[in-house]
Amino acid sequence: MAIRRRSFLTGTAALGAGLLGGFPHIWIKDYSLARAAGGEIKVGVLFSLTGTTAIIEESLNKATIMAIEEINAAGGINGMQINAVVEDPASDPATFAEKARKLVVGDKCVSVFGSYTSASRKAVLPVVEKRNNLYFYPTLYEGRECSKNVIYTGAVPNQQQDEFVPWLVEKFGKKFFLIGSNYIYPKEENNYCKKLLEKLGGEVVNEEYVPLGHSEFSSVINKIKSTAPNVIFSTVVGDSVVALHRQYRAAGLDPAKMPMASLTTSENEVAAMGGDAAAGHFTSAPYFMVHKSPENEKFVAAYKKRWGDDKVTHFVSEACYFQMYLFKQAVEKLAQSDITPDGIREAIKGQEYVAPQGKIHLDKENLHTWLWPKIAVAKSDGQFEVLKDSAEWKAPDPYAAYPNQKCTETGLKEA
CATH class of the missing domain: 3.40.50.2300 (Response regulator)
Incomplete structure (x- = not known):
């Protein structure tokens, strides 16, 4: 499924109303207070589909899209469908910042899921901090960062x-x-x-x-x-x-x-x-494709069915997958009017989910994740x-x- 630079609704329920008629968008003027509206939750997906890191980031896009499709097919979040806006930052940090700004300011996404390298995350960080948005970062990284605007689901040193x-x-x-x-x-x-x-x-x-x-x-x-x-x-x-x-x-x-x-x-x-x-x-x-658990067997089977039997899962694509479910659990706790970056941040603190690698926990203090080495x-x-x-x-x-x-x-x- 090739998806480039456009908004789309995934899942069976979205195919008619979403792609043909579309949901109404009622966004307040202050982009720093973007919120869900009109029966959908708009998120950004920001992984490189071209360039030197596309070899890995394309799979991160796939895992993210698959999780969104699963959630939407199961009825969405409190009846609301996730509307994902996909952008290709082409493995270039400056383009990451540009596309993040579009997703946050132009598209009014309540959260953005993206990045593989720390260079790209660092480029996006000023954008989400200035606009008080949330950035879900799935990659193992070097630590030495403490931002209330990033949810870190990859391993630290x-x-x-x-x-x-x-x-x-x-x-x-x-x-x-x-x-x-x-x-x-x-x-x-x-x-x-x-x-x-x-x-x-x-x-x-x-x-x-x-x-x-x-x-x-x-x-x-x-x-x-x-x-x-x-x-x-x-x-x-x-x-x-x-x-x-x-x-x-x-x-x-x-x-x-x-x-x-x-x-x-x-x-x-x-x-x-x-x-x-x-x-x-x-x-x-924290994760390898051969890990033995019911959750991983389901994840691997679904990934191969969706993207091809020759495809593999790995420790960053797994984090992409489970962080979308952490997002779902957080948003489920909120009234529609409270589905804002601030509301999601507070609701996600302390969330736990049985991921393919094992049960994970989002630390309420530092917004990083407890994982299984x-x-x-x-x-x-x-x-x-x-x-x-x-x-x-x-x-x-x-x-x-x-x-x-x-x-x-x-x-x-x-x-």
């Missing part, structure tokens, strides 16, 4: 690294080579990794950053060979992940001796690079094998690398 880095040191050794894409997320994740390594007596033999979309890793591979680390710790994103893995394999490096350990390589990138290039390398994330190894068949599954969900600490700071309901507090 402590949820991915607290178990992963000690496990890697124990299994492979203490010498780490850090390689990431050149923007804030990899640098902050590596900052946290270095703090953990320091406690474990580890060392960083080299730290490299490459531009987004980078595809030539021969110099990086040569440095890896010369420094001989025990672990290559990767925060490379987008289609660069595919290039790095393929060139690693072509160089004859052995994951049994020197694996790549990633926070960003999911089933989606593995499908793009091929199972042979991914096999033997590790990822830490897992460590998995990629297999040649394109899937992962989960090697370690957390015994309990883990609280988000977006300032884990900065213990003198804490995100609270009233804002960032200095210790």
Whole structure:
């Protein structure tokens, strides 16, 4: 289903009245107080369908649309259909800001769901804060952010690294080579990794950053060979992940001796690079497609039925899916006149939902999500094998690398 730059209503009930006749739009003039009206709830969907990160963001769009379709087909939210306005920011932060402004100011969306990279989230942040809107962000990210205008449903560093880095040191050794894409997320994740390594007596033999979309890793591979680390710790994103893995394999490096350990390589990138290039390398994330639960079996089956049997789910698409249901639960608590960004924010605090990964919880203090850390190894068949599954969900600490700071309901507090 190709949907570009237009408003649409999804679900069976929407097909007649929504697409043919349309619902009346009664919006108050002050865009900062956009609210649901005329029997529908208008939301923005802002994921890149073109550009360097489309390799991953297209699947985020798909998971979001599928959740909206499911909710609408089941009767909507208190009888109201979700009307999604889809925009393509083309993997460009400046375009993200431009499209977010259109969704919030022009389209009067009560919330926007979007972004993969932190660069794009940072570009959108001033827009939603100025207009007092809500931005649902599904991606694992670097933390060090405390905004009342963002609902964070992806993992922060402590949820991915607290178990992963000690496990890697124990299994492979203490010498780490850090390689990431050149923007804030990899640098902050590596900052946290270095703090953990320091406690474990580890060392960083080299730290490299490459531009987004980078595809030539021969110099990086040569440095890896010369420094001989025990672990290559990767925060490379987008289609660069595919290039790095393929060139690693072509160089004859052995994951049994020197694996790549990633926070960003999911089933989606593995499908793009091929199972042979991914096999033997590790990822830490709250969700993998092979996770065993009734909720995940339903999610995977529905996703394949909707988008194609060759499609895969992964830890960011799963967050896209469950955050729409958190939104639904929050809006269900509100009278129609209260379905505003402020109303939704208050209603979503403390919400819980049994997601494909397990039961998740939206922290009322910092608006981040309690998640289930897992460590998995990629297999040649394109899937992962989960090697370690957390015994309990883990609280988000977006300032884990900065213990003198804490995100609270009233804002960032200095210790």
